[in-house]
Amino acid sequence: MxxxxxxxxxxxxxxxxxxxxxxxxxxxxxxxxxxCVTAAEKYADNYESVSRMIKETMDKRFGASWHTVVGExxxxxxxxxxxxxxxxxxxxxxxICIWKxx
Amino acid sequence: xxxxxxxxxxxxxxxxDDQLQLTDTELNEEIxxxxxxxxxxxxxxxxxxSYHRREYVAVPHPPNIVTVLNVLGTVVHxxxxxxxxxxxxxxxxxxxxxxxxxxxxxxxxxEKTHEESDGIDDxxxxxxxxxxxxxxxxxxxxxxxxxxxKAKKLPNQFNxxxxxALTYPIPSKDAWTETMPPxxxxxxxxxxxxEIYDNYKADYEQHRLEKEKERxxxxxxxxxxxxxxxxxxxxxxxxxxxxxxxxxxxxxxxxFDDILQDYRYWDDPSDEFKPGEGSLLPLWKFxxxxxKKHDVTDLCFNNKYYDLFAVAYGSMxxxxxxxxxxVCLYSLKNPSFPEWICMTDSPVMCLDFNVxxxxxxxxxxxxxxxxxxxxxxxxxxxxxxSNNVIQKHAGIVWQVCWxxxxxxxxxxxxxxxxxxxxxxxVLNQNExxxxxxxxxxxxxxxxxxxxxxxxxxxxxxxxxxxxxxESNVFMVGTEEGTIYKCNTAYxxxxxxxxxxxxxxxxxxxxxxxxxxxxxxxxxxxxRIKIWEDDRLEPLxxxxxxxxxxxxxxxxxxxxxxxxxxxDGKVTVxxxxxxxxxxxxxxxxVSKRNKLTRLAFSNxxxxxxxxxxxxxxxxxKLSPNLRLKVKLTKKQAHLSNYELExxxxxxxxxxxxxxxxxxxPKDNKEN
Numbered sequence: 001m002x003x004x005x006x007x008x009x010x011x012x013x014x015x016x017x018x019x020x021x022x023x024x025x026x027x028x029x030x031x032x033x034x035x036c037v038t039a040a041e042k043y044a045d046n047y048e049s050v051s052r053m054i055k056e057t058m059d060k061r062f063g064a065s066w067h068t069v070v071g072e073x074x075x076x077x078x079x080x081x082x083x084x085x086x087x088x089x090x091x092x093x094x095x096i097c098i099w100k101x102x
Numbered sequence: 103x104x105x106x107x108x109x110x111x112x113x114x115x116x117x118x119d120d121q122l123q124l125t126d127t128e129l130n131e132e133i134x135x136x137x138x139x140x141x142x143x144x145x146x147x148x149x150x151x152s153y154h155r156r157e158y159v160a161v162p163h164p165p166n167i168v169t170v171l172n173v174l175g176t177v178v179h180x181x182x183x184x185x186x187x188x189x190x191x192x193x194x195x196x197x198x199x200x201x202x203x204x205x206x207x208x209x210x211x212x213e214k215t216h217e218e219s220d221g222i223d224d225x226x227x228x229x230x231x232x233x234x235x236x237x238x239x240x241x242x243x244x245x246x247x248x249x250x251x252k253a254k255k256l257p258n259q260f261n262x263x264x265x266x267a268l269t270y271p272i273p274s275k276d277a278w279t280e281t282m283p284p285x286x287x288x289x290x291x292x293x294x295x296x297e298i299y300d301n302y303k304a305d306y307e308q309h310r311l312e313k314e315k316e317r318x319x320x321x322x323x324x325x326x327x328x329x330x331x332x333x334x335x336x337x338x339x340x341x342x343x344x345x346x347x348x349x350x351x352x353x354x355x356x357x358f359d360d361i362l363q364d365y366r367y368w369d370d371p372s373d374e375f376k377p378g379e380g381s382l383l384p385l386w387k388f389x390x391x392x393x394k395k396h397d398v399t400d401l402c403f404n405n406k407y408y409d410l411f412a413v414a415y416g417s418m419x420x421x422x423x424x425x426x427x428x429v430c431l432y433s434l435k436n437p438s439f440p441e442w443i444c445m446t447d448s449p450v451m452c453l454d455f456n457v458x459x460x461x462x463x464x465x466x467x468x469x470x471x472x473x474x475x476x477x478x479x480x481x482x483x484x485x486x487x488s489n490n491v492i493q494k495h496a497g498i499v500w501q502v503c504w505x506x507x508x509x510x511x512x513x514x515x516x517x518x519x520x521x522x523x524x525x526x527x528v529l530n531q532n533e534x535x536x537x538x539x540x541x542x543x544x545x546x547x548x549x550x551x552x553x554x555x556x557x558x559x560x561x562x563x564x565x566x567x568x569x570x571x572e573s574n575v576f577m578v579g580t581e582e583g584t585i586y587k588c589n590t591a592y593x594x595x596x597x598x599x600x601x602x603x604x605x606x607x608x609x610x611x612x613x614x615x616x617x618x619x620x621x622x623x624x625x626x627x628x629r630i631k632i633w634e635d636d637r638l639e640p641l642x643x644x645x646x647x648x649x650x651x652x653x654x655x656x657x658x659x660x661x662x663x664x665x666x667x668x669d670g671k672v673t674v675x676x677x678x679x680x681x682x683x684x685x686x687x688x689x690x691v692s693k694r695n696k697l698t699r700l701a702f703s704n705x706x707x708x709x710x711x712x713x714x715x716x717x718x719x720x721x722k723l724s725p726n727l728r729l730k731v732k733l734t735k736k737q738a739h740l741s742n743y744e745l746e747x748x749x750x751x752x753x754x755x756x757x758x759x760x761x762x763x764x765x766p767k768d769n770k771e772n
Contacts, residue, residue: 014302021289077290085289089301095293101286 013092020095021087028062032086036096040070044091047071054098065102071095141166351435358437361385365434365708370724378679380686380726382672385708386437388413388718392445393428398712400452401701406460408705409434410441412477413718416449416468418698424449429465431477432718444481446473452501456513464515466499472517472527472534486534488527493536495519501566506573516568518578522560526590540593542580545601561586567611570618577621579608585623587635600638604629610652616660616746620754624653624665632663632677634754641757642681646673652700658707658728660750666690666697666711674727677753686727690719 017037022029035057043049051068058066062084069076072093080099087097148161178185355362365385373380399416412431417424427449431442448467456462462485463475471494473484488494497520505514505526513529522542528535542561551557562581569575575597578586583605587598606626614620619635626649631640649668656662661678670693674686690697691713699712707723731745740748 012306014306018302018305020291020301071293073294075290075292077288079286079288082285082287085287087289087291089298092302093295093298095298097289097291099289102284 015090015092017088017090019086019088021085023083023085025083028084029086031061032058032098033088036086036088036098037090040091040094040096047094050096054096058098058100062100066098066100069095069097139166347436350439354436354438358386361437365720365722368722370726373724373726377726378685380674380724382674382686382688382690382709382721382723382727384690385720385722386434387720388432388437388440388710389716390428390430390440390443393430394716396424396427396449396716397714398698398716398718399450401699401710401712401718402453402455403701403704403710404431404455404460405457405704407433408703411701411710412453412455412463413712414450414453414465415716416451418696418714423468427451427467429453429463429475429481434720442477442481444475451498454503454515456504458507459513462504462513464502464504466495466502466517466519468498470495470497470499470519470521472499472502472515474515474529474534486529488534488536493534495523495525496521497562500564503566503568505568516566516576518563518566520562520564520581522563524563524566524578524588538593539590540578540588542578542586544582545599562607564607565610567613567621570613570615572618577611577613579603579611579623579625581607583608583625583627585611585633598636600633603631603633603640606649609650610654612653612655612663614660614750615655615657616743617750620750622653622655622663624650626650630663630665630675634758641754642677644675644684651696651698654700654702654709656728657702657704659730660746661753662727664700664702664709666700668696669693670695670697670713672697672700672709672711672721674723676727676729678749679729681753681757686724688721690721691715691717 017033019029019033024032035054039050039053039057043053047070051070054070055066055068058068066084067078072095074095076097078097078099078101080101084100085097086099087095089095144164144166146163149158150161151157152159178188364383368383370381370383393415396415397418398413399418400412400414402412404410404412410431410433412429415428415430417427427446429442429444429446429450430440433441446465446467448469448471450465451468453463453465456464461476461478463477464472465475466472471488471490473488474486475481476485479485495517499517499519502515502517505516508514508528515527516524516539517527518524523538524540524542526537526539528537542563544559544561546559548556548558561584563578564581565579567577569577574590576588576590578588580586583602585600585603585608586596587600589597603623604625604627608623608625611621611623614622620632620641621635622630622632624630628645628647628649630642630644630646630650630653632642633640646665646667648671650665651668653663653665656664659676659678662674662676664672664674666672669689670691671687671689673684676685679685690711696714697711698714701710703709707728709721709723711719711721713719731742731749733740733745
C-alpha cells in the first residue's frame, strides 16, 4: 500500500467517501452514499456483512435486485439499469460498487 | 333336425346329387355309439430315459383334461367353507335385526331382506323390549339351521350410483404485452489499493485548488458584492411589484366579475317600456383608506387609457379645511386600490391631464400653487412646481387647464384662482414661467383703502373653460355669478359679460361637444343654464332646487347633459327628449352626502361621480340616456357628428325663434 511508505513528505490518508462514478438522482445518491459509509463503519472487519446490509437496505428502499460488491481489490464489468449505479471509495481502502439490475 | 323338417314341411328338399340312397329300413336302423372317457389317441406307452436309474421309465398318462380357458369367478358354492365363513360373519353383525323376521328369512328371499335392512334402525327402537326374545330366537336359529341365515346383506361394493352435471366451461383467452426493458448500460473497472490512493489524492488536490480560487474570488469581489446585491434588490423589487400588480388585477377581476360583466354588457331592459326615462346602474366605488375624509374636488379621464382617471382630493369645507390633499390615479381594472398615489401638503382643488402627453398631470391647490406631475415617475416630487414666494396665486386655484404648446414647443397651461387672476404657465427647462393673462376687475368703482388709496375690486374666478375651436377665447365664471367671455389677446377688456348670469358662484362652465357656440353653466343658485354665444339670455334654464356642483355635456350626444347636486343626486337631461324635465334623477349617495364632481367617460357609457366622503362612484348609463339619432334615408351619408349637430340645431331653432324669448318660468314642483 502506497500510503504506508515512509517518506519525508507527509502522506495523508483520506478516509472521506469519494464518489468515482454515479448516475443516480441526487436524493438517491446521497442516501446510498450515507448507507455505504454507515455499513462500512458498522462492519469494519467483515465485508460480506457490509455488502449484505447495503444490498438489503437498498432493496427495501428502492425496489428489488440491487447488487453490491465490497472489497479492497477486484475488477468488475457489470450491466446496470440506468440511473442506478454508484461506484465509490470509502474509508480510504474500500471500494464499493452498487447497482441495480433486474 | 326333426324340428327343422316341421318347418320345411311341404317343401322340396334339396339334396346333393351324390347322396347315398338308403332304404327306409336302413334309415331306421339304430346305430349305437359308445362314448368313453378314454382318449384313444393318447399314447399309453410313452417312456423316458432316466439317467438316474440308467433305464427307460414309463411316463405317466397325460391328463384327459385340456384347459382351454381359465377364468376365476367370485361365485362361491353355498356349501363351501368360505360361504359358511361369510354367513357366520354376517350373522354377528345382523343377529339383532334378524330376530323377529325369522319367518321371512326362512322363506329365503333375499330381496326381502334388503328391504328389511333398510328399515332396521326404526324397528330397533320400537322393539327394544323384544330384544331378549330376539336373542333367544337367534340361538334357536343357529341350532336349527345355519344355512338359513343366508339372508344377511352382503356388502355390495358395486352398489353405488353416480351423478354428474356438466357446467359451461368458462372461456379463457390469452393476452399479453411486452414492455421495453429498462435501459441499461455497462460499467467496468478494476480496483487496487494504489488506484484508490491516487484517486483520493487527485480529488483532494482539486478540492484544495477550488477552495483557494474561491477565496481569491471572494477577496476580489467583496467590495462589489454590496453594490450588486443592492442593485439586484431594486430590480427584483420592481419586477415583484409588476407581478404583484398583475396578480392584484386578476384577483380583482375575479372578485368583481359580476360588476365587470354589467359594466360591459348589461343594459337595463326596462328602458324599452318607459321611453323618455333612464336609469343609472351603480358599478364600482373607488376609495382610498388614507383620504376618506377628503372631498373629491376634481375628476379627469386620461386621454390615452380610457380606464384610467385621476381624482383630486381636497376640501370644500372652507371653515375647517383639511391640512393636506392627494391625487390618486385609479384604473377600472383595479377598483380596490389606486394605481398611483401622491400626497400633497395642501388640499388639491383641480387637475387636468395633458391630451398630447397623457402622462403629464397638472394640479392646483388650495394654497394657490400649481404643480405638474409626471405620473410615470414615482409620486414623491412634482416635475414642476410654482415658486411659493413669487409665483403662486393668492387663493384657491379653482381650475387648471392645458393650453396649446407655445411657439418654442414648450407646454403650457392656464390657471384661475379665487384671487381674480388668470395665469398662463409655461413649462421651461427647469422651472415654470408665469404670465398674468387677465385680472377679473369688477365693473365697480374702486373703493377707498385704509390709507386713502383706491382699491379696484376683483372678481373671484371659480371656473375657466377654453373655446373648443378658438384657442384664444375662454369663458370665466366667478363667485359673483357673472360669466365673462375673454380673449387672451386683451388683458383688460371682456369680449362679453353675462351680468348676473347666476345669483351664486358659478361652479362650472362647459362647452357643448358638438356645437361650440353652446355652453352650459351651473351654479350654487340651484340652476343650470344653457347659453348661446352673443345671446345674453340663456336658451334653457333648469332649476333643481338644490345647489349644483358640476355639469357636463355628454361626449356622445349633443343634447345630453348631466349634473350632480348637493342632495346626492345625479340628474341627466336630454333636451331632445324632454326640454323641461330631466330624464333621469337618481340618488347615488345618501341625502346627507354631497356630490361634488362628475365626468363622462370618453368612449364608454358610464360616468364617474365624486362625493364629499372621498368616494368615486361609477355609474353606467342605461340605453335611454344615450339615445342615438335615428337615421333617415336621406341622412345616410352623414356622419354621427353632423347628425348630432343637426339635432341640436333643430332643437335650438325652436327655442331661438322669438328674438326676445322669455324662458318659461320654472313650473316644476321641486
